[in-house]
Amino acid sequence: MKLNRRAFIGTGAAAAATLAAPQVMGQGKPRVVVIGGGAGGATAARYIAKDSDGAIDVTLVEPTRKYYTCFFSNLYIGGFRKLSSIGHSYGTLASDYGINVVHDWATGIDRDAKTVTLAGGAVLPYDRLILSPGIDFVEGSVPGWDVTQQHKMPHAYKAGSQTELLKAQVEAMPEGGLYAMVAPPNPYRCPPGPYERVSMVAHLLKEINPTAKILIADPKPKFSKQALFQEGWRKHYSGMIEWLGPDFGGGNVSVNADEMTLDIDGTVENVDVCNVIPAQKAGRICELAGITEGNWAPVVPHTMQSRVDENIHVLGDSTDQGDMPKSGFSANSQAKVAAMALRGSLTGAKVFPPKFTNTCWSLIDTNDGVKVGASYEATDEKISKVDGFISQTGEDAALRKRTYEESLGWYAGITEDMFG
Amino acid sequence: MLTIQRALVALCAAAVAAQAQAQDFGDPENGAEVFQLCSGCHEVGRGAENGIGPHLNGIFGRKAASVAGDYRYSEDLQRAGADGLVWHLDTLDAYLENPKALVTGTRMSFSGLDDPQERADVLAYLRQFSDDPQNIPEADPTARAPEVELSPATLEIVGDPAYGEYLSSECTTCHQRDGRDEGIPSIVGWPEEDFVVAMHAYKQKVRPHPVMQMMARRLTDEEIAALAAYFKEVE
Numbered sequence: 302m303k304l305n306r307r308a309f310i311g312t313g314a315a316a317a318a319t320l321a322a323p324q325v326m327g328q329g330k331p332r333v334v335v336i337g338g339g340a341g342g343a344t345a346a347r348y349i350a351k352d353s354d355g356a357i358d359v360t361l362v363e364p365t366r367k368y369y370t371c372f373f374s375n376l377y378i379g380g381f382r383k384l385s386s387i388g389h390s391y392g393t394l395a396s397d398y399g400i401n402v403v404h405d406w407a408t409g410i411d412r413d414a415k416t417v418t419l420a421g422g423a424v425l426p427y428d429r430l431i432l433s434p435g436i437d438f439v440e441g442s443v444p445g446w447d448v449t450q451q452h453k454m455p456h457a458y459k460a461g462s463q464t465e466l467l468k469a470q471v472e473a474m475p476e477g478g479l480y481a482m483v484a485p486p487n488p489y490r491c492p493p494g495p496y497e498r499v500s501m502v503a504h505l506l507k508e509i510n511p512t513a514k515i516l517i518a519d520p521k522p523k524f525s526k527q528a529l530f531q532e533g534w535r536k537h538y539s540g541m542i543e544w545l546g547p548d549f550g551g552g553n554v555s556v557n558a559d560e561m562t563l564d565i566d567g568t569v570e571n572v573d574v575c576n577v578i579p580a581q582k583a584g585r586i587c588e589l590a591g592i593t594e595g596n597w598a599p600v601v602p603h604t605m606q607s608r609v610d611e612n613i614h615v616l617g618d619s620t621d622q623g624d625m626p627k628s629g630f631s632a633n634s635q636a637k638v639a640a641m642a643l644r645g646s647l648t649g650a651k652v653f654p655p656k657f658t659n660t661c662w663s664l665i666d667t668n669d670g671v672k673v674g675a676s677y678e679a680t681d682e683k684i685s686k687v688d689g690f691i692s693q694t695g696e697d698a699a700l701r702k703r704t705y706e707e708s709l710g711w712y713a714g715i716t717e718d719m720f721g
Numbered sequence: 722m723l724t725i726q727r728a729l730v731a732l733c734a735a736a737v738a739a740q741a742q743a744q745d746f747g748d749p750e751n752g753a754e755v756f757q758l759c760s761g762c763h764e765v766g767r768g769a770e771n772g773i774g775p776h777l778n779g780i781f782g783r784k785a786a787s788v789a790g791d792y793r794y795s796e797d798l799q800r801a802g803a804d805g806l807v808w809h810l811d812t813l814d815a816y817l818e819n820p821k822a823l824v825t826g827t828r829m830s831f832s833g834l835d836d837p838q839e840r841a842d843v844l845a846y847l848r849q850f851s852d853d854p855q856n857i858p859e860a861d862p863t864a865r866a867p868e869v870e871l872s873p874a875t876l877e878i879v880g881d882p883a884y885g886e887y888l889s890s891e892c893t894t895c896h897q898r899d900g901r902d903e904g905i906p907s908i909v910g911w912p913e914e915d916f917v918v919a920m921h922a923y924k925q926k927v928r929p930h931p932v933m934q935m936m937a938r939r940l941t942d943e944e945i946a947a948l949a950a951y952f953k954e955v956e
Contacts, residue, residue, distance in 0.1 A: 346889065428810060525857050541731045624854040624863055628895065630927035637890045653887050656939065658894070674932055676866075676939050684852040685746065685864035685905055688938060690931035707895075710905030714895045 327496040331647040334417050334427040336575040336586055338363030338391060340370070341433030341616030343719040348463035348640035352396040356648050360401040360425055362417070369589045371491065372629045373712055376664060378457075378468045379501030380508075387460065391719035392430060404480035404563055407434075412610050425542045429643050432598070432607075433632065434584025434615040435459070436490050439596065440579035444555035453558040454575040457498075458490060470574045471502055477512040478573035481563045483520040483554055488597075488619050490627045492525035493673070497580055497663040500530065504666055511692045515542045516572075518565050520552035525626075526663060526673055532694045533665035583619035597621035602679035603655055604642035605635050614639040623683025625674075631659045633715055638679075662708035668698070670705030690691050743796030746864045747838065753847025755839050759831075765850050774829060780808050781851035781861035785824075809861055813847075814840050830846035866938060876917060880944040885951025888944055891936070898955060909955040 335346045338361055346361040367388045376382040391402040403425075409418040410430070417425045438456070440447060446454060457467040471480060473566045480502055484495045499515055504512045516536075523546075524530075534542045546550035550566025556575055580590075582596035592609040594597045599608040599621045607613040616639055617632030625631040639654040645652035660674030675689030692704060723882075756765070761906075762774035769776035775788040785802035786794040801824050806812060816823045817840045819833040833838045845863075852860035889898075892908060900907040908916070920929040923937035940948070 427936065488855075492856055521856075523857065524851075556910045559733045626855050626858045633894055634891070641887070646904055651809055651887075653884070656888075656891060658891060658936070659858065660895075672932070675854060675858060675862075676935050676937065678864055679865065680746070683863075686860070686862045687864045688862060688935050689854070689859065691859040706904035709903070710897075711895045713901065713903045714893060714897050714905060717897055717899075718890075718893050 315606035317344070330356065331428040332358045332426060333358065333429045333431065333465075333636055333643065333647070334425050335361045335431040335433065336363075336417065336436060337433035337584065337617075338365075338368055338402075338435060339435055339632065340372075340629035340715070340719060341636045342431060343368075343391075343394065344633045344636035345431050345433065345614075345616060345640050346400050346635055347394055347398055347721055348718065349644060350394075350400050352650070353644055353648060353653070355399060357529040357644070358401075359399075360403060361391065361394065362403050362407050362419065362425070363391065363405045364404060365461070366404050367461075370465070370629065370712075370716065371441070371460045371494070372715075374457070374464045375494065375498045375501045376458035377464060378471070379504045379595055379664065381501075381664065381667075383466060387528060389720045407421075407586050408589070409531065410586065412590065412612070415612060416558055417634055424616060429647060430613045430620065431616060431639065431643075432587055432590065432613060433636070434586045434619055434719055436581040436618045436627075437583070437585050439580035439582050442486075443577050446483075446556050446558065446577045446579065449716040450558040450577075453561070454556060454577045456578050458494075458578050458581075459574060462566065465717060467574070467576060468505075471505055472509065474506070474510055474573045476510055477514075478510070479514050479516060479570065480506070480574040480576070481516045481518065481570065481572040482576045483556065483563070483578060484517055484521065484524070484551075486520045486552075486580050488627060489578070489581045492626050492628075493530075493663045496524060496530045497665075499542060500533065500538075500663070500665045503534070503541055505540070507538060512538070513541070516563075516570065517542070517544045518551040518554045518563065519544060519546050522546050522548070525661075526671060526691070528694050529548065529671045529692055530665065532665075533669060533671075537608065537666040537669070550702070554590070581618075583615075587615065587619050594621070602681075602684045603638075603666065607641070614643060619623075623680075625677055625684050626661065628659055629715065630661065630711075631657070633718060634658050657684055660711070662704065662707070662711065668705050670701055670707070670708055671696075672704055706711060722948055730741070747841030747843070747845035749842070749845040749849055752837075752842035752844065755834070758834075758842070762829075764951075765847060767834055769850075777847055777850065778850045780813070781810075781848055783808050783851075786811075788915035795824075795826050795828040797824050798828075806834070810844060810865065813844055817843070823883045823913040875921065875946075876914065878917075878942055880913065880943070880946030880950030882947065882950040882954060884944070885949070888940075888948050890903075892948070895932075909952050911949070911952060913946075913949040913953050916952060917945055920945045 306396050335342045346359050350359045367390055368522050370387045373387050377384050394400045395402045407417050408418040415427050455463045455467045457463040458459050511666050553566045555564045563572050587593050587598045592607045598615040600615050605614045607615050616628040616635045634657045644650035657677035662672045664670050671692035673691040676687045676689050677684045763777050765777040770776050771792040775792045785806040786798040817834050820827050820831055822828045854860040894906050896908045900909040920937045923933040924935055
């Protein structure tokens with residue numbers, strides 16, 4: 302079922318011909334193209350293929366052959382996971398679900414012709430398009446930093462080689478050195494992510510370089526799970542971590558990657574590692590498609606369709622949907638709602654009321670896991686939070702250990718749900 | 722299992738008496754107009770400061786009488802805060818309906834809003850000036866959880882496995898469909914009745930796990946039966 306480039310060019314040419322005449326639908330199987338093979342895209346592709354029993358032709362476009370999940374990448378930095386354990390490939394989606402997996406970049410979308418152009422030149426026609434490209438960075442959000450400096454000052458906010466680089470830099474820090482993080486402004490991928498990262502860096506440093514220090518410059522006056530993280534930092538990493546919120550200049554920073562310095566409100570620090578997590582926006586292909594307003598792509602809550610173009614569904618981090626945090630769990634949940642709505646329109650499959658959920662687990666230290674989660678419903682205006690829970694400060698060690706073990710089970714579950 | 726069942730029978734009886742009260746969340750635009758009743762004393766939004774009454778930024782999820790700065794609250798409101806009164810949709814709703822009914826000695830001289838819709842609207846308006854769950858996931862809800870009645874006939878409902886298969890996609894983010902148990906228990910191949918009883922036990926908070934309580938609370942009795950019928954057959 303694997304298609305090569307040539308086969309695609311063929312399909313593209315044929316489709317261009319049919320497109321001249323209206324009514325693509327009804328002249329064979331409806332075609333769905335999914336861009337982005339992460340928690341949103343892979344889940345959507347799999348559910349559409351699985352539940353339509355071959356009635357819908359599904360193509361998944363993802364540039365990398367090995368996809369590293371952002372979730373659990375902090376655990377690799379802390380030494381709790383091997384990098385290989387968070388890498389996944391698309392073989393099962395192709396072989397068991399009949400999905401055409403194309404490893405290429407989507408470089409353009411023609412919404413009138415309903416086609417996607419790939420970097421390799423192929424043109425894919427679609428009846429429905431799903432965009433789940435994750436995040437890109439807002440240029441100039443951290444003065445002195447741009448993506449060309451990511452090899453000196455990594456963001457490690459897309460998992461894989463960046464994560465490896467950041468861990469290697471932490472391991473190479475001089476004794477008593479300084480790790481700095483420039484935290485992002487809201488909204489961004491994985492609200493507790495930067496603070497779990499700090500916990501995992503602290504865990505690693507405590508083992509190999511216990512006099513080292515960690516400094517966080519943060520433009521936000523408060524952050525997700527703050528009480529839990531700060532309690533954990535006092536307990537496990539006393540005296541190691543300093544957090545500077547906007548009251549202490551954390552929102553007024555610039556960096557110099559050649560000098561390895563961080564300027565916080567006029568005070569220049571020499572840093573050994575500088576983890577710059579810039580402000581974020583929807584993956585670039587959303588902008589190219591012309592479906593963004595501001596930095597994000599607004600969607601209709603009941604179906605995850607773009608508010609600009611009903612032939613496009615947008616999932617996950619790129620969306621402006623309401624209350625759900627930008628997380629892999631959210632993207633996976635939204636993907637199932639979109640897959641159902643899309644099958645309803647294309648093949649008349651039964652559509653049930655949408656339900657959304659999210660849970661984020663974070664690891665603070667060995668066997669000290671915490672979680673936050675909520676359920677959501679679609680209203681006309683937005684996806685609204687209905688109900689939620691969060692771990693409490695002062696919980697006993699047994700409960701925290703169970704919470705961590707639960708996160709391992711969730712990882713196994715969601716990755717099976719995404720990749721088959 | 723028997724203990725839970727007995728507990729459930731008691732709960733069922735109690736729940737029949739309880740009213741189902743699925744109230745919609747308010748309209749923030751109407752709420753902005755209702756707020757004019759409040760704006761003589763309270764500021765909200767960018768740059769809001771304490772005046773005759775405290776500013777209302779970030780009120781959702783905040784302990785009563787805890788605005789930073791020099792605002793002087795009545796002793797009663799301070800005591801209520803110390804006793805654990807936190808401003809959520811339900812507590813604010815009660816306070817706006819009749820302030821003195823909730824906090825006897827409050828200095829807020831406001832006779833109350835009788836119309837539930839006006840209260841819902843103004844709370845929807847105020848909700849916009851508190852933490853957004855998208856950024857701080859533990860922030861307060863912006864919609865109301867549906868409350869569901871439970872009758873003793875619940876265990877008799879025959880589940881629809883096709884509906885259960887659709888609903889199961891919410892479960893399989895964590896529980897693996899092939900029944901592997903790696904930190905999260907297997908839920909496949911259970912006898913239907915055990916499944917139904919367990920889910921209602923979560924729903925009624927007889928079983929403790931917060932994720933499962935949340936998941937179960939939003940499922941109707943038919944949905945629980947459908948899931949039980951579906952997962953029974955999964956191998």
